[in-house]
Amino acid sequence: MIDMTLTPAHYKSDVKPVWCPGCGDFGVLNALAKALAKLALRPEDVAVVSGIGCSSRIPAYTSAYGFHGVHGRALAVGTGLKVARPDLTVVVTGGDGDGYSIGGNHFLHACRRNVDLTYIVMDNRVYGMTKGQPSPTTEADWTSKLMPQGTGLGEIKPMAIALAAGANFIARGFTGDPNGLADLIVSAVEHPGFSFVEVLSPCVTFRPEQREWKKMVRGHALAPAADSVEAATRIFADDGMNLGVLYAGTRRPFAPPIGRAQRTPTDLERRFAL
Amino acid sequence: MKQAVLDFMARACAMEAEAAERYAELAEQMWAFHNREVAKLFGKLARIEGLHRDQILEKMGWTEAPDPSAFRWETPEGPETTDYGELHYLMQARHALELALHNERRAAEYYERLSEADIPEDIRREAAEMAEEEREHVRLIEVWLAKTPDPDARWDEDLDPPVSVD
Numbered sequence: 001m002i003d004m005t006l007t008p009a010h011y012k013s014d015v016k017p018v019w020c021p022g023c024g025d026f027g028v029l030n031a032l033a034k035a036l037a038k039l040a041l042r043p044e045d046v047a048v049v050s051g052i053g054c055s056s057r058i059p060a061y062t063s064a065y066g067f068h069g070v071h072g073r074a075l076a077v078g079t080g081l082k083v084a085r086p087d088l089t090v091v092v093t094g095g096d097g098d099g100y101s102i103g104g105n106h107f108l109h110a111c112r113r114n115v116d117l118t119y120i121v122m123d124n125r126v127y128g129m130t131k132g133q134p135s136p137t138t139e140a141d142w143t144s145k146l147m148p149q150g151t152g153l154g155e156i157k158p159m160a161i162a163l164a165a166g167a168n169f170i171a172r173g174f175t176g177d178p179n180g181l182a183d184l185i186v187s188a189v190e191h192p193g194f195s196f197v198e199v200l201s202p203c204v205t206f207r208p209e210q211r212e213w214k215k216m217v218r219g220h221a222l223a224p225a226a227d228s229v230e231a232a233t234r235i236f237a238d239d240g241m242n243l244g245v246l247y248a249g250t251r252r253p254f255a256p257p258i259g260r261a262q263r264t265p266t267d268l269e270r271r272f273a274l
Numbered sequence: 275m276k277q278a279v280l281d282f283m284a285r286a287c288a289m290e291a292e293a294a295e296r297y298a299e300l301a302e303q304m305w306a307f308h309n310r311e312v313a314k315l316f317g318k319l320a321r322i323e324g325l326h327r328d329q330i331l332e333k334m335g336w337t338e339a340p341d342p343s344a345f346r347w348e349t350p351e352g353p354e355t356t357d358y359g360e361l362h363y364l365m366q367a368r369h370a371l372e373l374a375l376h377n378e379r380r381a382a383e384y385y386e387r388l389s390e391a392d393i394p395e396d397i398r399r400e401a402a403e404m405a406e407e408e409r410e411h412v413r414l415i416e417v418w419l420a421k422t423p424d425p426d427a428r429w430d431e432d433l434d435p436p437v438s439v440d
């Protein structure tokens with residue numbers, strides 16, 4: 001049954017965020033709560049899964065089922081959950097370090113599998129939680145105390161990777177526009193298959209210059225393409241500041257048949273017995 | 275009352291509700307970082323915006339404010355809502371009041387524009403009334419600011435930061 005009285009407040013837990021004041025992740029929490037309310041999903045029909053990082057604290061701050069997982073493994077947990085409980089709306093969340101470094105391989109295969117879930121990456125181009133190491137999206141010439149000469153490595157383009165690997169819906173949002181981001185999350189959840197939402201989410205502590213992003217982003221600059229070649233042409237010409245839906249494809253989501261488990265946990269335990 | 279005026283008042287009420295909610299959230303953020311002075315100040319601003327929301331509710335005979343997330347604005351959020359990105363854990367009262375002043379000015383301008391727009395007369399009248407209230411808030415915050423000292427020269431210096439590169 002759809003409950004029309006649900007408001008964003010219903011999706012925020014009583015746990016108070018410990019993110020630094022000014023952190024972009026507050027905007028994601030706000031947008032996610034708005035999106036879930038707009039989708040009129042009952043909190044008990046939603047699961048928010050994450051890895052490890054500042055951004056990955058988000059399940060604790062949302063009022064839905066939550067799983068604060070292992071670093072880089074949010075997509076593995078989310079995929080397993082969705083396959084076992086297709087009735088749940090699964091939203092996987094995390095940072096660029098969690099999703100593209102240690103979790104990079106899961107990212108590729110989650111796109112390839114195209115299980116019906118939504119992946120929100122709060123990209124601040126840095127490891128916030130562990131105090132400012134560069135991530136795969138950090139600019140080659142960004143210098144800090146930890147990396148005085150910069151990495152000298154070109155950053156990856158997650159949206160291009162998602163497209164090449166088979167994600168069915170690809171979009172970019174910005175935390176300074178929680179309403180626009182909420183709309184993108186709604187579209188991502190509603191779109192069948194694996195939906196990837198890259199969110200520009202400033203880390204005001206280790207990358208204070210990202211406060212300027214609000215002057216740099218271009219709203220509604222990406223128009224959804226159903227053709228992956230057209231989307232690829234656009235994403236390679238993109239400077240990372242265009243917001244909107246890049247791609248909305250038509251691949252059939254992967255949903256393996258669910259059946260009873262063949263082995264019980266006790267069987268497994270026996271196999272490991274010394 | 276005509277539907278268009280009801281819609282306008284619902285929007286005005288949502289704008290105040292969103293501003294109040296955001297200030298309350300910002301107060302919590304400041305409490306989390308033990309910035310008591312600014313936490314209290316944001317709490318006070320939340321109550322002021324809440325009063326304005328309640329005045330509209332009373333005038334309209336409504337019991338509950340409409341959900342702000344149902345509305346869209348020319349700006350990313352409502353004209354009176356503070357951007358999360360403007361905060362700093364060491365900010366001082368003056369910084370917070372400057373944000374509040376910016377918000378009140380934006381709200382006044384928003385209503386002023388509506389009061390001069392080519393729209394039904396009854397909405398323009400309501401908008402003019404709201405613009406006057408927002409200008410009153412601007413004046414109040416200006417007085418408050420005049421009594422508030424400038425931030426310390428090195429207000430953002432923290433010799434023992436909660437998150438720092440070791």
Ligand SMILES: Cc1ncc(C[n+]2csc(CCOP(=O)(O)OP(=O)(O)O)c2C)c(N)n1
Binds near residue numbers: 096098102122124128
């Ligand atoms: C297996 C493992 N390796 C490393 C870590 C240390 N670690 C914790 S969070 C993190 C990176 C976080 O960066 P990101 O995912 O970008 O999130 P942010 O904190 O910026 O939101 C790392 C390397 C860990 N917790 N577990």
Ligand code: SF4
Binds near residue numbers: 025054
């Ligand atoms: S360190 Fe950066 S990412 Fe982590 S909470 Fe602070 S601002 Fe956000």
